[in-house]
Structure formats: structure tokens, C-alpha cells
Amino acid sequence: MNQLRNTSGQSESVNSPIKKPKPNAKRVRNARFIILIFGLLTSIMLSAFVIKNQLILQEKALLIFHSNDHAKSFDRIASRSPKKYDVSLSKDIDNTDKALKAFLPKQTYIVINTTGNNFKLFDANGKALREGLVSTGSFTILKAGDNRQWMFKTPRGQLKILRKTKDPVWKRPDWAFIEEGLKVPSANHPSRFEYGTLGDYSMSLGDGYMIHGTLYKRFLGLPVTHGCIRMGDEDLEDVFNTLKIGSKVYIY
Amino acid sequence: MNSFSQKDSNGQHTDKQQNAILWFFSWFIRRPGMQLLFLIIAITLPAIIIALTVLIPAAAFSPMPVKAESNDKADSTLTKKVEATADQHPLYLNILNKEQKLSFFQNRLELARQDSIYLVLNLQDSVLDIEIKGLPVQRCKIQSYNASSRLKAAQHEDLQKWLETPFTLQGEISTIPKVPVLLVDAPKDTTEAAKLPKKPMEPEKTAVFFTLLFDKNLVIEIEQTETILPEEEGLMLNYQHRFDSIFSRTLMQKITQPMPQQLPIHIKLRMNEGDARAIYRSIPHSKYAKLIINPLDESM
Numbered sequence: 328m329n330q331l332r333n334t335s336g337q338s339e340s341v342n343s344p345i346k347k348p349k350p351n352a353k354r355v356r357n358a359r360f361i362i363l364i365f366g367l368l369t370s371i372m373l374s375a376f377v378i379k380n381q382l383i384l385q386e387k388a389l390l391i392f393h394s395n396d397h398a399k400s401f402d403r404i405a406s407r408s409p410k411k412y413d414v415s416l417s418k419d420i421d422n423t424d425k426a427l428k429a430f431l432p433k434q435t436y437i438v439i440n441t442t443g444n445n446f447k448l449f450d451a452n453g454k455a456l457r458e459g460l461v462s463t464g465s466f467t468i469l470k471a472g473d474n475r476q477w478m479f480k481t482p483r484g485q486l487k488i489l490r491k492t493k494d495p496v497w498k499r500p501d502w503a504f505i506e507e508g509l510k511v512p513s514a515n516h517p518s519r520f521e522y523g524t525l526g527d528y529s530m531s532l533g534d535g536y537m538i539h540g541t542l543y544k545r546f547l548g549l550p551v552t553h554g555c556i557r558m559g560d561e562d563l564e565d566v567f568n569t570l571k572i573g574s575k576v577y578i579y
Numbered sequence: 580m581n582s583f584s585q586k587d588s589n590g591q592h593t594d595k596q597q598n599a600i601l602w603f604f605s606w607f608i609r610r611p612g613m614q615l616l617f618l619i620i621a622i623t624l625p626a627i628i629i630a631l632t633v634l635i636p637a638a639a640f641s642p643m644p645v646k647a648e649s650n651d652k653a654d655s656t657l658t659k660k661v662e663a664t665a666d667q668h669p670l671y672l673n674i675l676n677k678e679q680k681l682s683f684f685q686n687r688l689e690l691a692r693q694d695s696i697y698l699v700l701n702l703q704d705s706v707l708d709i710e711i712k713g714l715p716v717q718r719c720k721i722q723s724y725n726a727s728s729r730l731k732a733a734q735h736e737d738l739q740k741w742l743e744t745p746f747t748l749q750g751e752i753s754t755i756p757k758v759p760v761l762l763v764d765a766p767k768d769t770t771e772a773a774k775l776p777k778k779p780m781e782p783e784k785t786a787v788f789f790t791l792l793f794d795k796n797l798v799i800e801i802e803q804t805e806t807i808l809p810e811e812e813g814l815m816l817n818y819q820h821r822f823d824s825i826f827s828r829t830l831m832q833k834i835t836q837p838m839p840q841q842l843p844i845h846i847k848l849r850m851n852e853g854d855a856r857a858i859y860r861s862i863p864h865s866k867y868a869k870l871i872i873n874p875l876d877e878s879m
Contacts, residue, residue: 358603362613366620373625381632381833382826382842386728388637393732400735401671409670416677423684430691430713438716442860443853466758471765480758483861484694485712505765508772549782550759577716579696579709579861 436575437538437566439463439556441481444548446558448566457565460548462541462557469506477502479553486532486576491567495529495539497521502553526560528567532576538566636838642729644796644840647736675735676876679742686745686871687713696861697745697869700799700846702726703876707801707848709861717861719854722804725847730874738874746793748868752821753789753859754814786811787855788818790825791862793870798825798843801859803852 377384404412432451439446441463448457464481499519504511512518526540541547541557551557556578558566570576607613690697691713699708699715705724708715730738751757766772786807791799800822807815825843828836862868 354599354602355606358606359613361603362607362617363620366617369621370624373621374628377625377628377633378830378833381837384629384633385637385640385838385842388633389640389642389732390728391634392638393640393642393734395731395734395738397668397671397675397735400675401668403736404671404674405667409667409674413670413674413677416674416681420677420681420684423681423688427684427688427691427713432714438714440717440857442857465761467761467763469763469765472767478760483696485714506763506772508766508768508770577711577714579711579716579857 432575434571434574435569436577437570438577439481439579441483441550441578444550446556446562446566448569456569457562459559459562461562462543462546462549462551464552464554465550469502471502471505475501475505477553481552481554481556481578482532482534482536483578486536486578488530488538488570488572488574488576489533490531491570491572492529492531494522494527495525495537497524500535526558526563528563530567530570538576539563632834632837640838641737641840642733643737643741644844645737645740647734647740678735678739679874682739682742683871683873686742690745690869690871693869695863695867695869697871698858698862699871699873700848701873703873707850707854707858709858717854717857719850719858722849722851724849725845727844727846729844730846741795742872742874745869745871746795746797748791748862748865748870749794750792750865751789752792752818752825753787754811754818755783755785755787755789755856755859757859757864759783783856784808786815787852787859788815789855789859790822791868791870792825792843796841796844797870798845799870800845800847801855802847802849803855804849805852 431453432449434451435449435456436451437446437448439461444461444463446459446461447455450456464479467479468476469479470476497520499521501511524542525537526542529537529539531537536554536556538556538558540560540563543551543557544559547557547559607617687699687710690710694712696709696711699710701708702724705721707719707721709717709719733741763775766775786803786805788802789800791801793799826845
């Protein structure tokens with residue numbers, strides 16, 4: 328058949344009744360192949376997206392299929408006497424609330440944050456009276472050569488003021504000598520007793536832990552102690568005068 | 580295909596190529612059949628995957644890992660099943676909120692009786708409290724949070740059952756150590772002691788990101804709102820890698836078991852660095868750490 332080439336290189340028949348250029352079969356075949364490839368690629372990409380974000384899509388899909396319509400709960404409530412149940416629930420809430428409040432301090436108390444190394448002093452109604460910096464346990468583990476070791480951390484939880492002392496004397500424990508490279512003296516050796524180290528006041532929390540003053544005021548706000556809670560002079564005096572024996576000390 | 584890849588000596592597309600591309604698009608636009616074919620090829624597989632691994636499993640999935648006992652048994656003993664009428668709904672909603680509040684208070688009371696420090700997540704007030712013996716010792720304001728839609732999708736009965744008892748910590752991952760321990764060997768004499776550094780550790784500045792893995796499939800992620808420093812990116816990458824492993828599942832698992840019942844219920848909280856650090860440091864280790872949740876109001 329006699330064929331002519333058009334400007335775009337397509338061939339067309341001279342004898343064709345319609346003079347429109349027609350794409351050749353090869354081009355169409357190529358185009359179909361491209362569509363197939365693009366289609367498959369898009370399909371794979373979309374599938375990968377779905378798999379990758381499966382959890383997010385599932386979370387969204389849950390809201391389509393499930394909703395808290397309360398129907399089950401309403402039926403349960405309706406099957407008993409709702410008004411009476413409402414009253415009994417209010418009563419239970421009040422009782423539980425009362426039981427919870429019984430745990431709250433009835434007198435002034437102090438809250439100590441060992442992470443931020445600060446404290447807040449409160450009155451019996453929970454009104455903040457004073458706040459300031461403290462030094463708490465350094466989390467240092469001191470290893471002595473004789474298989475003994477101490478971890479200098481401040482105990483956490485609810486403690487109580489067991490004893491209040493003015494002008495306290497510090498009886499140095501063994502670790503205080505060991506960490507200075509000194510020989511450990513006998514239990515009541517005079518070198519164990521230090522005056523002025525604990526400041527003007529101390530409040531015992533039990534197990535050798537105390538709230539007391541410090542000579543190292545520049546370290547307030549930092550974790551440097553052997554487990555005790557150190558305070559600045561003014562804060563210590565106020566806390567000492569405000570807290571009573573039995574006052575709660577919350578440490579976290 | 581050759582016409583689409585021909586290039587001249589300078590590597591530029593030739594006019595012939597451009598014409599071929601234009602021809603392809605004009606040809607494609609004029610053929611609805613081809614367009615339909617393309618859509619079918621592109622969408623069929625993802626649609627099947629969505630149906631099989633997302634929609635059907637989601638429809639069959641129970642949003643809460645625990646299920647409240649059915650009332651059907653009790654109902655069957657009644658001579659006539661009582662149904663709630665629309666005008667009673669406000670009273671009933673009020674009752675549901677009270678049930679929720681009572682359960683929350685009972686949990687707090689239970690933990691207040693113990694000596695441990697515990698956490699109270701109150702989504703209604705957007706706060707996370709550190710509590711000791713019923714006293715909130717630190718109230719941490721939650722700047723923003725994302726909670727799993729499973730909490731919204733769950734039936735009140737199932738949600739209540741899930742929240743009925745405090746959550747117990749099973750594991751944790753974090754960018755900061757639980758305890759910033761420093762090991763020191765005792766000096767042999769005073770000379771060696773004098774050489775020991777006397778300067779205390781500076782306050783920690785490390786970015787605080789941590790995840791607490793509780794029982795009953797609860798995962799609480801807490802992150803600081805402050806932007807992280809460029810030098811902490813390595814630390815963050817390591818944390819992110821460990822975090823991703825909580826949720827990661829193999830392709831085969833995703834297809835064969837698209838929604839296992841033990842899927843984590845994820846709650847992400849953002850708060851300031853100081854609060855986040857205090858929370859992580861204050862909670863006891865593993866099973867002694869407890870959390871209770873006060874969810875959103877039932878009417879919300």
C-alpha cells in the first residue's frame with residue numbers, strides 16, 4: 328500500500344477516506360505497556376503506604392465500626408432503679424472521697440523534689456507557705472575495699488519528723504571517714520563528733536536521714552548529699568519552726 | 580519505547596520525545612477505557628489490602644483488651660427487658676460519669692493505702708499528678724496529648740473494666756538514666772582523697788523522652804515540649820529506634836495477623852522538661868510503679 332509520512336513521523340494511508348492521522352499499532356502497544364507498568368507501580372506504592380500506615384488506618388477505621396453509643400450501659404442502668412442507683416453512687420463517691428482525704432496531712436507538711444532539688448512548705452489546708460532550694464542525695468556509690476559499699480540517695484515516699492534538734496552535733500558514720508581516706512575510728516571516738524556541720528537545726532526522719540543546714544550553700548539546688556536534705560539557713564529556720572514532730576515529709 | 584528514551588548528543592530530550600509524551604497524554608485522555616484500566620490496576624491491590632488488613636479486622640476488633648461481662652444473662656432473668664428512653668439519657672450519662680469517678684477514686688484510695696509513689700493521669704483536666712499517699716506532690720500540666728481512638732471507640736462497660744484496677748509498669752525506655760549513679764572507689768589515704776574532684780555534678784540537661792509500658796497493653800509516651808539540641812540527635816535516634824520496636828511487626832505479621840488483641844493502646848503526652856524528668860525519676864522500678872487514669876467525660 329502506498330504510504331506517506333506526516334510531520335510527526337506517523338504513517339498514513341493515501342487511500343484512507345478520513346484524512347486524520349492515526350497512531351500506529353506499535354505506539355499504542357507501547358502506551359498500553361506504559362499504563363500497565365505505571366498502574367502496577369502505583370498499586371505497589373499505595374499498597375506499601377497502606378501496610379506502613381496500617382496502625383494509623385486501623386485506629387481511624389475503628390471509629391467507623393465502633394462507637395460508644397452507651398446502649399449497653401443504658402440498658403444495664405435501666406434494668407435497675409436508676410434514681411436510687413444515682414443516689415447510692417453519690418454516696419459511694421462521698422465515702423471514698425472522705426477515705427481519701429483521711430490520708431491527707433492534718434498539719435503543716437513539706438514536699439521535697441529530689442530531681443529538681445527544691446522544697447515547698449504547706450500549711451494544713453494545702454496553702455504553700457514557703458519554697459526554696461535544697462540539696463539531696465548525689466546517687467554516688469562509694470565502694471570501700473572491704474566489700475562494703477554505700478549509695479548516697481535520699482529515701483522517697485512519705486516520712487515523718489521524728490525528732491527536732493537545735494544546734495545539732497553530727498556523729499560521723501563510717502563512710503564519712505572512708506570517703507576521706509581516713510581510718511575508721513571506734514564507735515564513740517571523739518573524732519566522730521562534729522559541731523556546726525549540720526547548721527543551727529536538724530529534723531530527724533529516721534534511719535540516720537535528716538533535714539539540716541549546710542556549710543556548702545553554693546551547692547543548694549544540686550544533688551550533693553549523702554542522703555540527707557540540706558537547706559539554706561533562713562529556709563531551715565522557717566521549716567524548723569513550722570513543722571512539728573509527726574509532721575509529714577513527702578519526698579519524691 | 581525507543582522514542583521515549585532518545586537523547587541528543589548533549590543529553591537533552593529531543594522534540595520527537597516531547598511530541599511522543601504529548602501524544603501519549605492526549606491519547607490517554609481521549610480513552611476512558613484505558614483510564615478505567617489504569618485505575619483498576621492501580622487500586623485493586625491496595626483496596627484488597629485495605630479491606631483485608633484494615634477494614635475487616637477493625638470491624639471485628641474489640642477496642643479494649645478486656646471485655647465486660649455481658650448483661651444478657653442477667654437480662655434473661657427479667658420478665659421484661661427495660662430499655663432506656665431518650666428523656667432518661669441525661670440522668671444515665673450522669674450515672675456513667677459517676678461510675679467513672681467512683682472507679683477513679685477507688686483506685687486512688689487503693690494506691691494511697693500503699694507506700695509507693697504512683698502516677699495519676701487525669702485526661703479531663705490535662706494533668707499528670709505524682710501522688711504519695713493520696714497527696715498530689717507535683718501536678719504536671721500536659722501541654723498537649725494524643726490518645727488512641729480505641730479509648731473513644733470503646734464501650735463504656737469495656738472501658739470501665741479496663742480502668743477498674745491500676746496499671747502496673749512492665750518496662751520502660753528512656754533517653755535519661757533512671758538513676759544518675761556515679762561510682763567512686765574509696766581513696767586509700769588522705770592524699771588520694773584530696774585528688775578526688777570536689778565539684779558536684781551540674782544539673783542534667785539531657786532531653787527527656789521516655790515511654791512507659793504498662794500491663795493491659797497501655798503504652799504511655801512522654802516527651803518534653805522544649806526543642807532538642809543538635810548534639811542530642813544521636814540519642815534521639817537511638818530512643819526512636821527502641822520506641823519503634825514496640826510497635827514494629829513484620830510484613831507477614833501485618834498481613835496474617837493484622838490486628839492482634841495485644842496491640843498497644845498508645846497515649847502520648849507532652850509537657851515541660853522539668854516535669855517529665857521528675858515523673859521518670861520519681862516512679863519506682865517496674866511492677867511497683869502504678870498508674871491510674873481518669874478518662875474523658877462520657878458526654879464528651
